[in-house]
Amino acid sequence: MDKRYDIAVVGAGIVGLACALAAARRGLSVVVIDRDAQANGASIRNFGFVTVTGQPRGLVWRRAHRSRAVWDEVAAEAGISVLQRGLWLPVRRPEAVAVLDAFMATEMGEGCRLLTADEARVRAPEATGPETAATLWSPHDLRVDSRTAIPRLAAWLADRYGVVFLRQTAVHAVEPPRIVTARGVIEAGAAVVCPGDDFASLFPDRLSSAGLVRCKLQMMRLASPGFTLPAPVMSDLGLVRYGGYADLPEATALRARLQAEQGDALANGVHLIAVQDADGALVVGDSHHDAATPDPFAGEAVDRLILDEWRAATGRPAPPVLQRWTGTYARGPHASLIEAPHPRVRLALVTAGNGASTGFAFGEEVIANLFEETSEP
Ligand SMILES: Cc1cc2nc3c(=O)[nH]c(=O)nc-3n(C[C@H](O)[C@H](O)[C@H](O)COP(=O)(O)OP(=O)(O)OC[C@H]3O[C@@H](n4cnc5c(N)ncnc54)[C@H](O)[C@@H]3O)c2cc1C
Numbered sequence: 001m002d003k004r005y006d007i008a009v010v011g012a013g014i015v016g017l018a019c020a021l022a023a024a025r026r027g028l029s030v031v032v033i034d035r036d037a038q039a040n041g042a043s044i045r046n047f048g049f050v051t052v053t054g055q056p057r058g059l060v061w062r063r064a065h066r067s068r069a070v071w072d073e074v075a076a077e078a079g080i081s082v083l084q085r086g087l088w089l090p091v092r093r094p095e096a097v098a099v100l101d102a103f104m105a106t107e108m109g110e111g112c113r114l115l116t117a118d119e120a121r122v123r124a125p126e127a128t129g130p131e132t133a134a135t136l137w138s139p140h141d142l143r144v145d146s147r148t149a150i151p152r153l154a155a156w157l158a159d160r161y162g163v164v165f166l167r168q169t170a171v172h173a174v175e176p177p178r179i180v181t182a183r184g185v186i187e188a189g190a191a192v193v194c195p196g197d198d199f200a201s202l203f204p205d206r207l208s209s210a211g212l213v214r215c216k217l218q219m220m221r222l223a224s225p226g227f228t229l230p231a232p233v234m235s236d237l238g239l240v241r242y243g244g245y246a247d248l249p250e251a252t253a254l255r256a257r258l259q260a261e262q263g264d265a266l267a268n269g270v271h272l273i274a275v276q277d278a279d280g281a282l283v284v285g286d287s288h289h290d291a292a293t294p295d296p297f298a299g300e301a302v303d304r305l306i307l308d309e310w311r312a313a314t315g316r317p318a319p320p321v322l323q324r325w326t327g328t329y330a331r332g333p334h335a336s337l338i339e340a341p342h343p344r345v346r347l348a349l350v351t352a353g354n355g356a357s358t359g360f361a362f363g364e365e366v367i368a369n370l371f372e373e374t375s376e377p
Contacts, residue, residue, distance in 0.1 A: 005189070006190065007023045007191065008190075010194060011032075011194035013355070017043075018359040018360045026367065030164070031163070031164045031186060032154075033165075033171050033179070037168050042327050043150050045217075047273050047285065049232050050142045050144070050356055052140035054234075055243065060243070065140070074360075075144065078152050078153055080152050084142065084276060086138055086141055086231035087136065088231040089233070090127065090132040090313055090314070091235065095254035096134075108244050112140075113136075115137055116134060123137075126227040137231070173202075175345075176190055176191055189344065190370055190371075191345045191346075192345070192347075193348065196329070213332075214291060214293065215329055215330075216288075216291065217285060218299070218303055218306065218324070219283065219284070220306065220324050221323040223319040224281050224282070225319050229274065229282075234313075235309055235313035237270065237309060265309065269289065270287045282319065287306065296326060298325070332351035335351065335358070336349060346369060348362070348363075348366040
């Protein structure tokens with residue numbers, strides 16, 4: 001053992017990297033340990049959509065605002081391209097327009113605009129379908145390509161702050177100053193465990209009592225549609241999934257109508273997010289199925305529901321599918337979990353499927369909790 005670190009972070013997904021950044025910005029020496037050779041979990045399987053608009057009101061919405069600001073800082077310094085900005089949310093049903101009207105009347109609507117169908121058609125004709133009744137435009141969100149952004153973020157943490165990465169190293173026990181790995185013991189004064197949806201390897205009793213499940217999502221990459229999206233696209237179905245809209249009283253009528261008209265989509269947790277890569281290709285999803293261990297199989301019927309929603313929202317045919325994959329994330333009764341299984345250890349999970357959107361702010365909270373608070377979290 002030749003070095004003692006101030007802090008060890010287990011897990012090199014976005015939550016672990018966010019904790020590493022927050023610790024490094026305090027001048028602490030940091031080691032990040034991950035069992036995989038490179039990030040391969042939810043953090044690179046996602047849309048890279050840093051969603052502010054529609055996050056649940058209060059804490060999560062504030063975290064998303066803060067995280068978006070950190071993404072902007074980090075992207076500029078680390079050479080990560082911000083590929084899209086904003087949100088384009090065309091809706092088709094009067095019940096959905098009522099939800100958006102109500103949303104605009106809250107503090108969450110600040111800076112957003114609710115466009116009529118004609119205004120939307122002028123601004124982005126390709127992303128406005130014949131059934132579009134109104135479109136929410138928000139400037140608050142951004143999108144990176146996680147497949148390249150996460151590796152670049154890790155490389156920048158190493159270059160800029162001297163964060164050390166130990167890859168292909170499983171962690172078996174976290175008892176500062178001893179961090180026991182499959183390759184030997186690391187010494188660290190404190191530790192943060194960010195295991196994503198691995199509830200079995202470290203502190204399994206703590207995690208099993210937290211009411212967590214693993215949620216499986218289906219995703220596709222489609223060929224370029226031949227036009228540029230005005231921003232990441234969502235649709236009516238998103239208004240009953242994202243708490244910023246879904247928790248408004250007006251969402252009840254929309255949910256009832258969607259249940260009658262798109263019951264299959266609701267039963268499979270399908271809604272639409274479509275984002276665009278630099279080469280024009282689209283990343284489109286997704287669905288939600290919970291299980292203790294989700295199977296790895298992507299059902300064609302579920303993919304069809306997602307593609308149907310793209311067609312309905314934009315009025316455009318779905319381009320050919322280039323890739324399909326599934327991803328899983330930790331889902332729980334609360335937006336996140338911070339536990340202290342040891343005075344100098346924090347167990348830290350984002351449990352609402354929005355780690356790309358809230359992770360940086362969450363990481364700052366976790367590190368503040370670890371170093372500034374004396375009581376249990
Ligand atoms: C398909 C999909 C789409 C999504 N889209 C979005 C989106 O657009 N916007 C958004 O905000 N969120 C999105 N999410 C959610 C977001 O991706 C997750 O909330 C986030 O990536 C979780 O990050 P994490 O670091 O906790 O987990 P992970 O990325 O899973 O990383 C956990 C890491 O911990 C390591 N690890 C675990 N245990 C150990 C151990 N004992 N020893 C060593 N290493 C260990 C694993 O190897 C892994 O690398 C999406 C998720 C999915 C699956």
